[in-house]
Amino acid sequence: MDPLLDLLKKNAREPDAVLAKELGVTEHDIRARIAAYQAEGVIRGFQAVLNPDRLADADVRAVIELRIRPEREGGFDRIASRISRFPQVESMFLMSGGFDLLLFVKGQSLQEVANFVSARLAPLEGVLSTATHFMLKTYKDQGVLMESEPHDDRLQVCP
């Protein structure tokens, strides 16, 4: 992977001037490359990684396994595309194994998520079954540990 993308994955807020120095290129080059990645759809957005356990008004989150019937024309894609448009669905993947779609869903309450599943997802044409697992605690998200590793306890100077 382009080291620029690696650095942005680690900290998307890093100023262009710093990225330029780290990679030994000009700031103009950094801006052009990021713009190109956005135009190509490689970069789809920039987000903060939040620890829901530290948020006062955190959403309830659930993982849902969905079995669906593929269609003669279009396979899984058409139904998957319909499901992915619900704003409650944060992430969604087509999977190998015992089910087809894995959804990461959020809602303001347990009830809201349950309603979404029973009223929106389950009745959809082509959905064969759902299995909903509520998330209890976040240990790591997007490669970020929610409890940091112990503070830098190295000696302040050493030879």
Place this chain on the structure above:
Amino acid sequence: MTTVSKSARDFIAPHLRDIPKSGIRDFFDIVASRKDVISLGIGEPDFQTPWHIREKAIASIENGATRYTSNLGTPELRQALSDYMRRSFSAAYDPVSEILVTVGVSEAFDIALRAVLSPGDEVLYHEPCFVAYAPLIRMAHGVPVAVDTFRKDNFRLTVAELEKRVTPRTRVLLLNFPNNPTGATLDKEDTEALADFALRHDLLVISDEVYSELTYEGGRHSMAAIPRLRDRLIFLNGFSKAWSMTGFRLGYVCAPAPLTDAMMKIHQYCMMCASSISQTAGLEALRQGEPDVVAMRESYNQRRNFIVASLNELGLDCFMPRGAFYVFPSVQSTGLTSHEFAMRLLNEYNVACVPGTAFGACGAGFLRCAYATGIDPLKEAIDRIGQFLRTL
């Protein structure tokens, strides 16, 4: 008969008493007493030891692998080291008789010197250098002979300088590239020329290459890759820098069997063996840890680029080092000495850098800045150095 009884101090061996306390010790103590210091003074990786390595160490305790190992180190680890030497340096070392696992490179250094030096033997070593070399030579009853390296050569060691200091008493040439504190590395021509020099003067070479995995460009040119040197080379390396395993205290020596045997005599009586737990961790690092090294090297590389560009922008002349995780900027343009600059930067802006003189007299006018620290503290340190420079 009256006797004058000795005080505690009188029992200290004279050759040890004469070794000055590390000049940098005072500076370290001041830094240690300060709060909220941004330290570019830490000669230690900032990464946590990769989890899979720590996990193996934990498992080894769970499995009860907490006994003495073979004095030389476990056969599996020595075999893995032999493979690593072949893979990385095209150097063939027999795992049964030519590899010895030590408690860090520090122990390796000590036993290497003690194994080969007789009182009064001279050892050529280059400055600026790691603070332990000269004291270790003295403790082995040798005579340290410093050879200067210069900014104009990007702190590479030249044969011309060596020729000025070699004498009939010279027995050993000691090398450390990539170098702490300058980050200097050797090119292929340099290693060849140094090998020729050693052969011409019939010297043993001790090469500490603990930073070799942290070479960013220009290729790795190890003394171990020079076949004609094999019979007169003691090669030292360790796990601390490559895999961020400083606290595991794990290093190793590769040397021809008679020399390994000689070092083994000391090691078996003073150490028995390196920690069994650390050896398990080291084996995991060698077997599964290549991707960790690649990722850490890339991260250091980016920080190196950042700090070198930033320091030069601030007017502190700084060459682009090709190895280790140090930069060695000159502060001569400020009119301050290394020590004055470092003390004022610490006192007025709470940033710690080590004065170049800590690493030898020819480090005067320079600072060692370690960039093995997060990019955010690095940015803050650069900001503060900039503010400090504007007040001068």
